[in-house]
Amino acid sequence: MKRATQIGILLLIVIMTFSSFTHPLKVTSSLINYDNDTQKIKVECRVFVDDFLLSLGRDMNCHKLTNKDKSVIENYFNKYFIMELNNKKLPFKFETSDYNENFNVLNIQFLENDATIKKGDILKVSNQLLFDEFEFVQSNRMELRFKPFFKVAYFESTKIQDSFSHTF
Numbered sequence: 001m002k003r004a005t006q007i008g009i010l011l012l013i014v015i016m017t018f019s020s021f022t023h024p025l026k027v028t029s030s031l032i033n034y035d036n037d038t039q040k041i042k043v044e045c046r047v048f049v050d051d052f053l054l055s056l057g058r059d060m061n062c063h064k065l066t067n068k069d070k071s072v073i074e075n076y077f078n079k080y081f082i083m084e085l086n087n088k089k090l091p092f093k094f095e096t097s098d099y100n101e102n103f104n105v106l107n108i109q110f111l112e113n114d115a116t117i118k119k120g121d122i123l124k125v126s127n128q129l130l131f132d133e134f135e136f137v138q139s140n141r142m143e144l145r146f147k148p149f150f151k152v153a154y155f156e157s158t159k160i161q162d163s164f165s166h167t168f
Contacts (some may be wrong), residue, residue: 027141028045028046028047028130029045029142029143031043031044031143032083032144034115034145039115039116041113043081043109044109045077045081045129046107046108048105049062049099051134052130055132056072060072065097073108074093078092080128080129080130080131081125081128082126082127082128084122085121085123086122093110093111094108095110119168120167121168123164124163124165126157128160136158138158141155142156142157144166153166
């Protein structure tokens with residue numbers, strides 16, 4: 001019994017040590033911006049690196065992403081962050097990223113998508129990033145700027161079924 005207690009205490013110490021290195025906030029932050037002059041939609045997203053790498057199931061040097069890393073990021077976003085304009089999926093193509101090691105944050109920018117938006121068009125956004133790993137503790141916040149249709153709209157996805165839909 002003494003040996004089992006020692007092993008239990010050791011496991012508890014290990015778990016507490018590793019859990020102290022994680023952050024309690026499970027959130028992503030995205031900006032979706034429509035430029036009416038160029039008729040393009042630009043997306044950028046901020047993620048906590050440790051959570052994101054766990055969700056990707058791989059490690060990568062966020063200071064210097066390889067082409068394979070960029071492809072993995074694109075595929076992940078194309079699977080878990082769905083944007084549709086009139087039922088046509090808008091793809092995510094990696095443009096650049098900026099890693100802030102002090103804050104454990106990776107800011108990912110994607111190439112612009114051509115999007116001529118007119119009255120009656122329907123935009124649908126479904127952001128399911130990191131829900132597979134963190135379920136109900138995960139929150140994905142989005143700011144949408146679509147001038148001249150609307151100045152700004154905020155949407156928070158807190159479960160897989162959440163989606164934002166807007167008819168222009």
